[in-house]
Amino acid sequence: MSTRDRILDAALASFGTRGFESTSLDDLAAELGIRKQSILYYFASKDVLLGAVVDRTIAELGGVLEAALLRGERGWPRIEEVVRAVFRLASRQPAFLGLLREVNRMGPDVADEMATRMGSLVSRAVHFLAADMKAGLLRQADPRFVLFFVYSTVVGTATDPAARTAMGVPGGIAGLRQLRRELLGFLRAALAVK
């Protein structure tokens, strides 16, 4: 694995959990067994590194979501497919969704860039939802809001371990499976036609 990729991986992990500003290049380098200047050799500045991490994350997330969207059948199965895909991603790389939340803290420029990057994916999802609602497969509602709520619920459950323990939701692998099952039940009820 190339040094460049190792840096990107470590940066994603740290940015997504500790946060961008709380991550120092020195710590990052120490974690990798190299010097800070080697990071700056590959990425001209900390901001450039962040950009590269965000780019790679969005690209991978986009690919996973798109594949899931095309894989699932109309209506609920497609949504379940997407949620399962996100769950897989989140359990393999916990910092992944954390980085999405981190965007809120950084300037509106980063948020705007993210928005445009995700634009086509979002509009496709919205159209899917609208079509499924029209076909009577999902509860009638504003699809943009529904997408936003599903996103918030899934990302929230994955990125708020403090609340999770506070509310007595078990952890571990078995807990994760149960969480996924219950979450799917919750969302399915929220989207089902009454």
Next chain:
Amino acid sequence: MSTRDRILDAALASFGTRGFESTSLDDLAAELGIRKQSILYYFASKDVLLGAVVDRTIAELGGVLEAALLRGERGWPRIEEVVRAVFRLASRQPAFLGLLREVNRMGPDVADEMATRMGSLVSRAVHFLAADMKAGLLRQADPRFVLFFVYSTVVGTATDPAARTAMGVPGGIAGLRQLRRELLGFLRAALAVK
């Protein structure tokens, strides 16, 4: 308004939006028109200040939630009451819920303290949910998970403006009202007996 309270307010606003580590005492002081050492006069260290902010936030949040819990009737009305109360709080002080999320970034000690502080409130909410489920007023599910999902959805929608704009959910006062309406519809469907 006392200097101490002004410091607490400014700290809540900054910790809850920019984050704890990204907030410098100098900036905080400049914002208040005082020197950093005046902050350290009231709060021995930055961590002590954080503790005070968290304490006050949890206390106020606890009071608001408890009142809402007792105000609403069994079943969905009680939940709607709570969600509306949280919405009011979030729209008046946007940093409020942001601080809750911030806990994840800080050590597990802070998270544990938060968990114990919220413990009685959580267990009461869980018992309410369990009773309402048993009475057939809400969909049968594990009440801890349901509480966690509702929390994640509400807090997520309130603390992720980047995702909100990315998904084309309108902002402003009118947008906020619409968001509340759609969110209540979403949650109601998620909790209704099928």
Next chain:
DNA sequence: CAATTTACCTACCAGTTGGTAGAATGGCTG
């Protein structure tokens, strides 16, 4: 083989961080 590029390093810097020491101010009480 000479020249250049790649990949990583040491040394350093200016600015910012949280925090300490101690003085000036002003109100209150004896």
Next chain:
DNA sequence: CAGCCATTCTACCAACTGGTAGGTAAATTG
């Protein structure tokens, strides 16, 4: 008035921040 206490300040400091300058060894290339 004298003394005390609360409040806020100036002056510093050591540690850490992202980033620059420049060197070195190995690999690649002409």
